[in-house]
Amino acid sequence: MDESVLRLFSSTLKKAGYNTTKTRVAVFQCLGAASEPLTMHELYSDLNDTFDRSTLYRIIRMFEKVGIVQRVPTGWKYKLELTDVFVSHHHHAICLKCGKIIPIEENPDLESLINKIADKHNISAINHQLEIQGVCVGCQRP
Amino acid sequence: MDESVLRLFSSTLKKAGYNTTKTRVAVFQCLGAASEPLTMHELYSDLNDTFDRSTLYRIIRMFEKVGIVQRVPTGWKYKLELTDVFVSHHHHAICLKCGKIIPIEENPDLESLINKIADKHNISAINHQLEIQGVCVGCQRP
DNA sequence: GCTTAATTGCAACAAATTTGCAATCTTGCA
DNA sequence: TGCAAGATTGCAAATTTGTTGCAATTAAGC
Structure with a gap:
């Protein structure tokens, strides 16, 4: 993943008062590498159980709050993708x-x-x- | 609720191979009477525990499949409303x-x-x- | 490197949704 | 109208999805 995108990610977190952790970077990169929006479940298994589900939920909730990810409704469920800040609108x-x-x-x-x-x-x-x-x-x- | 709308509802079900039951009519009327989209929870409590939750889920899933209701995404959750067939697009x-x-x-x-x-x-x-x-x-x- | 505050894992919980099966309705037809 | 067959529902239990408190661990700034 592009260096400058990661720096933007990091500064977005910092501005909102959050640290840039290994876990958060992994989630961000996973979303960035995906060719289409992912469900929570897909995201979790793509990350291969590297950490706890509750951590993922906490991270996604926070990413959404600070405008790093957004939900894409797809019928029943929703999927997650990076916002326009990181991917064009x-x-x-x-x-x-x-x-x-x-x-x-x-x-x-x-x-x-x-x-x-x-x-x-x-x-x-x-x-x-x-x-x-x-x-x-x-x-x-x- | 308008007679003709109910007939349309009934024939929509029939065409898809489903019966018109008291329960389904109640759910349909409840959605039709609502002034804005309802959550599953609101819908269930509006119907005042007349029947089981699992029945409501089954009905809604089917209504969606045959194009009677559609989901309105509202952030985290979604709400339910009648489709364009019953309410203008x-x-x-x-x-x-x-x-x-x-x-x-x-x-x-x-x-x-x-x-x-x-x-x-x-x-x-x-x-x-x-x-x-x-x-x-x-x-x-x- | 060290200190402090933020973050994570764990385990338990809570809410939302699904499923199998027996009991009960609906429909179409006699 | 009454009946048989199939569709629908209630119930209870399972699953999936999301949340929380707290102790252990990690990142940031000095």
Whole structure:
């Protein structure tokens, strides 16, 4: 993983009053290495039982509070991924046939439209998520 | 609740091979009467312990499968509401200060933009959700 | 290197969700 | 309307998911 990203991670923690520990770095790197969002369970087993479940929960809760990770709702469950600070702001499309998650980069038109919609409802938008369900090209019969 | 909505509910179940039971009607009506999405817990206690929790979970899982209810992610948890088949298609804005959920009716511009974005990623969109977080006008200091 | 405060592991707990099975309803049909 | 077959529910127990207190360990700053 990129040195500068790790430094940003570390300074984010520090600014919020937390230490940079081996455990936290491991969780962060695991999320950074994943090609798509992970469930708690996946994250835990990817880390190969290196530490206690309660520690992982505590770390994720804190990472979320300080804006290092965010939850991606996927039907029943949710998955975890790094926030826009570490990965560019994006959305997701999920293929209903094969379950693949396709990242969708942010679109300026979408962003401004969302702000306009929010304003119309007297709410000033701070953040947003868009999830699209559909069928990917690979799953569409010829 | 409207007769015709109940008939639609019943035929939706039938088409999927399920019976229309007292219990299922009660759950459906409870969701229909709610002014905003409900948590499992709220739904259960609104129904006033008329039946077992496991039954409620089974019903909700099935309702979701056949497209009667959908989950609204709200941070950690999720809430439940009827789908667009029974309530007009809409999105949500959540105030980060007071937690109020503001329904946002669908916007044709948004819809077409989303379809365009999905196409660009080789996925043909079937459904989508947009969640906006912000601060509502009542929570903005004067 | 040392001190102090933060972090982790452990073990127990609490909440949320699932499951098997027997008892009870619904439906379709006589 | 009454019955048989299959679907649905209640119950009790298991599983999964997330939380907590406290003692042991570790990281940060000097």
